[in-house]
Amino acid sequence: MSDLPEYYFRVRENGALVFRLDGANRHSRLEMDPIAVVNIRNGEVRPQGDRTLDGADEAAIRDWMEERRARLAAREMDDIHRAVDQINLTAQWAQSRATDAQLEEVTDRLLLAMHDLRTVLVRKKAERAAREDEP
Known part of the structure; x- marks a missing residue:
């Protein structure tokens, strides 16, 4: 499972639920740890529970948001x-x-x-x- 990305974004209507992936645990199972909820419309990122997002988390979320906005804009023009x-x-x-x-x-x-x-x-x-x- 070493070729898995570090993060998984479960797309929702207004953004995504962000998970950190862990495939290198002692049980050799893929763990999906929810770390944040993202609202693509207003740019809000809410950490899950009492979690604090680190710089890598924030950068990955910011990159995903930029890519997602570009993808949605392209889809919108295609729809038109x-x-x-x-x-x-x-x-x-x-x-x-x-x-x-x-x-x-x-x-x-x-x-x-x-x-x-x-x-x-x-x-x-x-x-x-x-x-x-x-x-």
Whole structure:
């Protein structure tokens, strides 16, 4: 078990539960010692129980948080690109294969969602243009 990492991060919705791994104990079993809870949104790191995190713990957690934030940001952009593809596929479906009943079921919801998205995108584009025009 010598090739195991020193830490394991059990991902949770807002961060992770951090474990220190120990495979070199007298029982030759993998021990997972919970050392901290991490909140990725606000950057909070709470040691578990009365534990004090050492410099190596803090560095490993900080590195994981940076990597996790980058991974989540990349996933978010990938999701947006997929949404663009899905909008195009939906347009093709509506034009070529959708029945009247199917269109009746989704048209109002799609129109409202697209109107909301268009409103936000136009406003954000105008804000960017205004900032670019500032001296």
